[in-house]
Amino acid sequence: MLHAAEVRLNDRGQIEAPGKEVRVFRGEAATPLFGSVSKDHDSVRFTPSLPFVAGESYRVEFQSTDGTWSTKHLRFVRPKAELPTVVMRHSDTPFPANALKFYLHFSQAMEQGVFLERITLHRLDGSVVQGAFRETELWSPDGKRLTLWLHPGRQKTGVNLNTDDGPVLVEGERYRLKIAASWRSTEGVPLGKKYTFWIIAAAPDHQCPDLKRWKFAAPKRGTRDPLHILFDEPLDPAMMHSALHVRSGDQEVKGAIHIASDARSWSLVPAVEWPLGRYDIVIDPLLEDLAGNNLQHPFEVDRDQPLKPAPATTLRFEVR
Incomplete structure (x- = not known):
């Protein structure tokens, strides 16, 4: 339970205030912050849509049970920390x-x-x-x-x-x-x-990535040599982390993923040595190049025409 005029930041990043309503403002701004308010007996909690920032001042306006409004100012302590880069x-x-x-x-x-x-x-x-x-x-x-x-x-x-x-x-x-x-x-x-x-x-790019022009070579069994795929053009580097998977049967091959600085290649170094067998490289057809053209259609496709979702594309190789 909070005392009559106690307003504080709890360990979950919420502002707690006594009463039945609360509004939070950054500094002397006229528009309150976006967030949600929850009530607990005779206090309220404000959860911001975006995290509060240390070193910033906030104005908390809260309404008591008798309908009167009060104001408190909070300034979150800025901890000693390294400069971000x-x-x-x-x-x-x-x-x-x-x-x-x-x-x-x-x-x-x-x-x-x-x-x-x-x-x-x-x-x-x-x-x-x-x-x-x-x-x-x-x-x-x-x-x-x-x-x-x-x-x-x-x-x-x-x-x-x-x-x-x-x-x-x-x-x-x-x-x-x-x-x-x-x-x-x-x-x-x-x-x-x-x-x-x-x-x-x-130059602008209006063409889809071409799987037929991708190059890769199967690693040798008993090694942890990387599976290396060279693309026909740079692809979206963030999407590559989730859009390519290597499977042996229904088991995914675990390992470390590396993406080249020019975004033209992707490599998987397996966690354990490659065993003998057949493998599939499963590729999300929505994987894009830098202009938003994916494996299924170019970015500037006629959006008035319905598009059928394409199944995942699979490339197969054998480890011998």
């Missing part, structure tokens, strides 16, 4: 001008809901590409990988935004993706320096 893997690979997304990998879980304020895309002349990103913010479960979507309405040929505003990327041009030094981890620690990643726009 960020990398953009596979940035040495030219992106097709109609690319759909990039991935940013942070060393720590990051503050969410602010990426449009922390990331800008610049042309070589220093001007900002306005409206470059879709507002959808997609984080990995651990809060360390951000999928940065380029606006599909501008990247898809012939639709209104593409025609009116032009594409985000233009073939042959170079761009700087800038990450603000002020972006904080959920522990409240900022990056501390500005990060810049170069993006080179190559």
Whole structure:
């Protein structure tokens, strides 16, 4: 039970307050944070949609049982922590001008809901590409990988935004993706320096990956040599982790997955030595290249026509 004016952050990342209603604001903002409220006897709990950030101040307004409202200010203690860092893997690979997304990998879980304020895309002349990103913010479960979507309405040929505003990327041009030094981890620690990643726009890609042009060789039995697959073009590096599986019968071959820096190849180093036998490489047909073309159809397919889901594709090899 909370005392009359006690407001606190519990160990589950919720704000607890006495009374029957509660609203939470970041600093002196006029709009309350999104979240859910649950009630427990004479107290309420607020669970934020996005994690609270250490070092930030919050204003908690809560209503007592007699209907009166009170206000308390909380400032979460910023613990001592290392500066977070960020990398953009596979940035040495030219992106097709109609690319759909990039991935940013942070060393720590990051503050969410602010990426449009922390990331800008610049042309070589220093001007900002306005409206470059879709507002959808997609984080990995651990809060360390951000999928940065380029606006599909501008990247898809012939639709209104593409025609009116032009594409985000233009073939042959170079761009700087800038990450603000002020972006904080959920522990409240900022990056501390500005990060810049170069993006080179190559020719647009409207073709599906071609399985017939993939190359691989079966490893030898009794070894832990990697199964190495070379693709006909760079594929989506994040999707590769879940879209390719190696099976022996109904058993999946466990091991360590490695993806090349140019996103053109995938390798599996088995946890144990390869035994004699037949194996299947099971591939999700929705595996995409960097422009969103998957094994089933190109990105710019006529969406008015229904598409039948394709079964998983299988490549077979023998270990001898």
